[in-house]
Amino acid sequence: MRPEDAAAIRDLPLFSDAQEETFGDLVRAGFLQRFPPGVVLINERDPADFLHVVVEGLVEMFATGSGRDTTISIVRPVGTFILAAVLNDQVYLQSARTLEKSQVLMIPAERVRVALGTDPAFARAVVTELARGYRRAIKEVKNQKLRTGAERLANWLLKEDVAQGASGVVNLGFEKRVLSSLLGMTPENLSRAFSTLREHGVTIHGAQMRLTDRQALERLAQPDPLIDSDE
C-alpha cells in the first residue's frame, strides 16, 4: 500500500482517532486488491467477512428484489462499506459492484470487532459513523417518500454541484442509468426528468450538466437540509 493511501485511510473519521497500534493492525490485516470495472465485490445475503475501504475508484451499492434492482448509494474514495453488517456479524443487505477500475482494502471483520473492544477512541468513532449512516438512510427514506422523481433529480444536482466546487457545472462521473437507479426511477424517466429540468435552469451536455438558473432550479427542488445536508 502506498503511504499516501494509508494516510488517506487514516484521515477517515472512522480511523483518525484510533490508536496507532489499532490502525496498524487493521491495515496490515487487510488485503488491498485492484478490480476492473463491473466486478461484484459482495453479494447481499453473503456473510459480512470484511469491512471494505474504497481507496481508489467508484463502487455502487445495490440491491435486488421482486425482479427489480436499485442503487442504494455510490461509494467514493475514501469510503467504507458495510460497517453495520460487520459489527453485528450479520449478512450484507446490499451488493457492491465497481463502476470503474478500483482499489479496495478488505479488512477482516473479526479484526474490526476486536479493535472495537480494545480501543475506546475507535469505538467512539464507530458509534459516530453508525449514527451518521443511520441518519443518511433516514434522509433517503424521506427523499423517496416525500418527493417526486424530478424533485429528487433537482436536489441531487444542487447537492452534487456543491460537492464539485459550486461552479455551476456537474460532471456525472458514471452512466446515467446508474443515476436513474440511485434516484429510484427508470432510465427513460430520468431522461424525461432531465427534459423537465431544461425549463428550470439546467442544460444537459452528455454526462455534464450546467446549472444556468440556480434559483429556478431551487424553486422546483425545494431543498431541505433535513434531507439534503451531508452527514
Added chain:
Amino acid sequence: MRPEDAAAIRDLPLFSDAQEETFGDLVRAGFLQRFPPGVVLINERDPADFLHVVVEGLVEMFATGSGRDTTISIVRPVGTFILAAVLNDQVYLQSARTLEKSQVLMIPAERVRVALGTDPAFARAVVTELARGYRRAIKEVKNQKLRTGAERLANWLLKEDVAQGASGVVNLGFEKRVLSSLLGMTPENLSRAFSTLREHGVTIHGAQMRLTDRQALERLAQPDPLIDSDE
C-alpha cells in the same frame, strides 16, 4: 416509575448489559411523563435533548417536506427514539406524535453520552442498536424502491400476523390512514390496495384483517428476509 416498567426498560437490549449503576443513573435522570393521544413529543429540526423511551402506548415517527408528510415508523413499548441524534448531538430528523395515551421516559441526552463513555458494556449495546437501526432503515429504502404499494401492504400483513402470534388475524391497532402513510401511499390508495388483496387471501373487517389464504398472499407479496425480517 412502577418496578415492572423499570424491569421492562432494563430488559431492552440497549440497557440489559449496562452496569447497574449506569442503568440507575439513566433512569433516575429521566422524566416519566404521560401524554394523551395526538401530542407531538418532538419536532424534526429540534436539538436532540432527550433519548425517549416509550414505556406504554404508541408513538408515530413522522416527517414532512414539499408540502407532504410521511410516517417513518411506529414505536411500541418498550422502544426508544432517536438514539443516533442523541449520540451525535444533532437535530432530530423526525417528529414524534402519540397515537394513543402514552407514557414516555425522557432521558437527558448528555447522560446517555456520559454513559457511553464510562460503561463499555453499554457502549457495545449502543453499537449493536445503532447498527440494527441502520439496517432497518436500509430495509425500508429497499421496501420503498423495489416494491409497489400493494406488495408493501401484503408484506406488512404477513409480518404483522407473525408479530401478533401467527393466528391469521391482524388487528391494526391504529387508524388506516397512519398505515397508508407508513407504507408510502394515500388513504384512498390503501383502500384500493386492500381491495386488491381481497383476491389474494385477505378479508377486511374494519380495523381487523384475516389472512384466509396465506400462500396466495405470499405469491403476491414475495417476502424477502433481506427486507422483511426483524432486526
Added chain:
DNA sequence: GCTCTGACTTGATAAATGTCAATTGACTGA
C-alpha cells in the same frame, strides 16, 4: 473508415398512484 454495440432519447401506451368529491358508516354528544 466502417460496422457493431450499448447508452440514451423520444414516442406511444399501460400501470400505479394521487387528487378531488361524494357517499357511507361508526362514534360521540346533546
Added chain:
DNA sequence: TCAGTCAATTGACATTTATCAAGTCAGAGC
C-alpha cells in the same frame, strides 16, 4: 333519538412513472 364529525370507501379523472419499441449517437474494435 338525532345531529354532527371524522375515517373510510368508492368513483372519476389527473399525474407520475413504467414498459415497450424505434431511432440516434458516441465509442470501440477491426
